[in-house]
Amino acid sequence: MARLEVNIGDLRLKNPVMTASGTFGYGIEFADFVDLNSLGGFIVKGTTLHPREGNDYPRMVETASGMLNCVGLQNKGVDHFCDVIYPQLQHLDTNVIVNVSGSTPEDYAECAARLAQLDKVPAIELNISCPNVKDGGMAFGVTTTDAASVVKAVRKAYPKTLIVKLSPNVTDIVSIAKAVADEGADSVSLINTLMGMAIDIERRRPKLSISTGGLSGPAVKPVALRMVWQVARAVDIPVVGLGGIMDASDAIEFLMAGATAIEVGTANFIDPAVTTKIINGIDQWLDAHGCKDVTEIVGALRS
Amino acid sequence: MKKYLLDLTVCGVERLNGTHVVLRLTSQQQLPPMQPGQFVEVKVEHSPATFLRRPISINRVDMANNELWLLVHAIGDGTRAMAALKRGDTLNCLLPLGNGFTLPQKAGERCLLIGGGVGTAPLLYYGEVLRENGCEPSFLLGARTAADLLQLELFERIGATYLTTEDGSRGEQGFVTAHSVLRQETFDRIATCGPKPMMMAVAKYAQDKGIECEASLENLMACGLGACLCCVEKTDKGNVCVCSEGPVFNIKRLKWQDLK
Numbered sequence: 386m387a388r389l390e391v392n393i394g395d396l397r398l399k400n401p402v403m404t405a406s407g408t409f410g411y412g413i414e415f416a417d418f419v420d421l422n423s424l425g426g427f428i429v430k431g432t433t434l435h436p437r438e439g440n441d442y443p444r445m446v447e448t449a450s451g452m453l454n455c456v457g458l459q460n461k462g463v464d465h466f467c468d469v470i471y472p473q474l475q476h477l478d479t480n481v482i483v484n485v486s487g488s489t490p491e492d493y494a495e496c497a498a499r500l501a502q503l504d505k506v507p508a509i510e511l512n513i514s515c516p517n518v519k520d521g522g523m524a525f526g527v528t529t530t531d532a533a534s535v536v537k538a539v540r541k542a543y544p545k546t547l548i549v550k551l552s553p554n555v556t557d558i559v560s561i562a563k564a565v566a567d568e569g570a571d572s573v574s575l576i577n578t579l580m581g582m583a584i585d586i587e588r589r590r591p592k593l594s595i596s597t598g599g600l601s602g603p604a605v606k607p608v609a610l611r612m613v614w615q616v617a618r619a620v621d622i623p624v625v626g627l628g629g630i631m632d633a634s635d636a637i638e639f640l641m642a643g644a645t646a647i648e649v650g651t652a653n654f655i656d657p658a659v660t661t662k663i664i665n666g667i668d669q670w671l672d673a674h675g676c677k678d679v680t681e682i683v684g685a686l687r688s
Numbered sequence: 689m690k691k692y693l694l695d696l697t698v699c700g701v702e703r704l705n706g707t708h709v710v711l712r713l714t715s716q717q718q719l720p721p722m723q724p725g726q727f728v729e730v731k732v733e734h735s736p737a738t739f740l741r742r743p744i745s746i747n748r749v750d751m752a753n754n755e756l757w758l759l760v761h762a763i764g765d766g767t768r769a770m771a772a773l774k775r776g777d778t779l780n781c782l783l784p785l786g787n788g789f790t791l792p793q794k795a796g797e798r799c800l801l802i803g804g805g806v807g808t809a810p811l812l813y814y815g816e817v818l819r820e821n822g823c824e825p826s827f828l829l830g831a832r833t834a835a836d837l838l839q840l841e842l843f844e845r846i847g848a849t850y851l852t853t854e855d856g857s858r859g860e861q862g863f864v865t866a867h868s869v870l871r872q873e874t875f876d877r878i879a880t881c882g883p884k885p886m887m888m889a890v891a892k893y894a895q896d897k898g899i900e901c902e903a904s905l906e907n908l909m910a911c912g913l914g915a916c917l918c919c920v921e922k923t924d925k926g927n928v929c930v931c932s933e934g935p936v937f938n939i940k941r942l943k944w945q946d947l948k
Contacts, residue, residue: 410915414932417691430917438927445910445918447740452910456917459927602739654740654911655731657782658693 387671388678389664391425391645393623394571396480396508396546398425398646401679402636402664405627405650406431406484406510406550407456411470412477418657423664425646426480428510429470433486434496436462441594446583451602451629452651453581455593458486458515463496467503475505484550486512490525490538497543507545511535511570514552514577515599526552526577529564536568548625551575553605553612562616574625574648575616576609602651603629610642617643617684631659633666640667643684689784691913692720698777699755704838707763708806709771710747713756713779722749724814725788725879725904725936728758729912730770731780738766741782743909743931745810745881748842756783759809759838785912786935789814789879789902795822800875802828802864802890804882808838810904811881815846826850826875828867830886834858865889875899879936881906891939901939905930 389400404427409415412427421427439459446453461469466483474481483500487493493511500506513526513535525531536549549565551558553576562573578599583592591597609628617624626644630636631652639647652659671679700712729741748757762771773779789810792799799818801811808829815825825847831837834857843849850869851859860867864886870893880890881904894901907919907930914932921930922943928934 408911408916410913414911414913414915418693430915439917439920442920442922442927443908444920445908445916447738449737450739452740454910454916454918459917459920651910654916656693657911657913 387668387676389668391680391683393508393548393625393646394546396426396571398480399423400425400664400667401640401644401646402660402667403427403480403482403625403646403648404653404660405648406512408650408653411474412481413473415653415657419661422478424479424660426482426508428482428484428648429466430460431458431484431486431512431515432460432463432466432496432500433458434463434492436460436465443592443594444598446592446598448581448583448600448602449604451600451604453583453593453598453600454578455595455598457595463499467499471503471506475503477505480508481506482508482510482548484510484512485539486515490535493535494538494542497539501543501545508548509543509545510548510550510574511539512550512577514550514554526561527555529560532561533564533568536565536570540569546571548572548574550577551616552577553608553628554580558612559615559619562620566620566622570622572623572625572645573616573620574627576605576612576628579605579608601629603631605629606635610638613639613644614642630663631655633663633670636663636667637670637682640679640682641684641686645680645683689723690720691785692783694781694783695778696756696781698773698775698779701773701775704759705835707761707771708838709760709762710839711758711760711770711773711779713758713781714754719749719751719754719756720784722746722756722784723788724817725810726784726786727810727912727935728756729782729785729909730758731782732766732769735765735769738769740910741912742766742770743785743906743912744770745904745906745935746784746813747809748813748816756781759806761806782912786931787933789904789936790877791817791821792823792877797823797876798874799823799825799877799879800828800869800873801825802878802880802882804830804864804886805836806838807880807882807886807904807906808843809881811879812839812842812846814879815843819846826869826873828852828864828869830854830864830882863889865893877901880904888944891942891944894939902936903939903942904936905934
């Protein structure tokens with residue numbers, strides 16, 4: 386049994402394994418398969434100040450080693466989360482982290498301020514990288530000035546651990562990471578989905594209702610790993626790595642690339658119990674390699 | 689209902705025609721309770737192009753023999769790999785998922801179950817359970833040709849079975865909604881599963897006649913658990929997940945504009 390505990394700012398995780406927003410519902414949906422308390426944390430579905438209906442169906446296409454989605458941040462709004470969902474989660478002994486999205490810096494800040502009042506939500510993950518809505522999300526994540534403006538507004542309104550989720554759909558993700566770190570983000574998580582497309586050749590139409598969507602799954606893992614490696618070397622705040630993690634060896638790759646913790650996303654759709662297997666797999670790997678503490682392998686690439 | 693992730697064993701494979709196969713699955717343990725209309729998310733092995741699980745409706749549950757039947761239409765890589773399974777193979781299944789068809793409160797209800805193509809699959813189990821509950825299920829089944837009509841001998845054992853084929857090779861020629869039984873008989877309840885245009889036509893018939901009607905939808909899905917929000921359908925409560933709120937919906941909840 387190696388020590389698995391890690392810290393993201395002031396946030397203590399039992400182990401480095403969390404779940405990615407939008408792939409694990411509110412956790413409750415997976416309670417038949419996973420002891421939620423065994424997770425380092427889980428990040429609930431993207432939440433906005435006001436309810437959102439999301440995009441029209443079809444929202445999903447299976448692709449080679451992955452999937453495209455254009456859900457479009459469907460959610461019932463932050464009040465619904467606070468009043469209906471939170472009471473079902475507050476007894477849990479793990480980190481319940483809320484993913485926050487918005488259309489303006491003020492939206493983000495107001496949503497964050499509401500969530501700051503919830504004792505058992507120790508952190509939020511700021512989504513400045515959703516590729517599937519026109520009026521929010523990714524627009525902020527693709528320039529350093531816009532990314533900085535959102536983080537600045539939220540930082541004033543939110544005193545607890547602030548993780549900022551970065552878009553890979555940029556020329557230089559390192560400069561975005563540095564910009565949000567400079568505005569006081571406690572951590573960055575990366576990557577969100579990669580913008581993609583699929584076409585039905587018989588109908589000569591895109592397969593997704595809004596033409597494009599975000600690619601996730603093992604197909605994006607090499608890209609994600611490269612970006613985590615680049616960002617982890619360039620910023621002083623902890624990095625949370627995600628993108629196509631399917632098993633413990635994938636997770637260990639991200640840790641070695643410099644991630645302090647990881648998020649499991651699309652893999653939850655294939656195996657709803659996968660997070661438990663990844664936690665156990667990391668533990669076994671550490672034991673087999675004589676490591677006493679998971680932090681020994683964080684960023685521990687040999688040169 | 690509690691959901692399970694189980695490795696089931698293929699104990700029988702029945703090929704119905706060139707593209708349809710019934711997989712009979714069993715387990716060392718007692719299978720969990722499953723309701724008609726619920727479905728299973730199947731992990732497909734040996735098919736590199738198949739990334740996600742495949743949602744397959746429950747065709748039949750044989751509690752006496754501890755068997756779950758899945759009727760597979762082999763149309764893509766994933767379903768073809770499933771159809772190639774042999775006795776003794778293992779299939780990882782997430783089940784039971786979603787909400788099933790309504791079981792009538794009073795015995796003696798006359799229920800018409802209308803299915804098209806592989807959409808007839810869940811109606812077999814529903815018909816059996818209705819019969820066990822003292823109702824009178826009848827079936828109206830449609831397909832392109834006689835060869836595409838599936839499991840007829842099993843349906844006929846449960847209730848009156850009316851047929852249509854598009855080419856007229858069996859039963860009345862045309863679509864299910866043109867069948868004479870709809871003009872000649874009256875029913876208290878209708879359930880339908882099949883291609884969406886067919887279900888919409890059935891729903892319109894039921895709405896016009898004021899008959900309670902449920903439809904089982906098969907939108908594209910990823911998780912099957914209501915987490916990914918990919919399989920949504922527009923309803924009276926906005927976009928809801930077919931996998932967790934459905935797949936069976938009362939047609940009054942659906943925004944099928946063409947009905948009006």
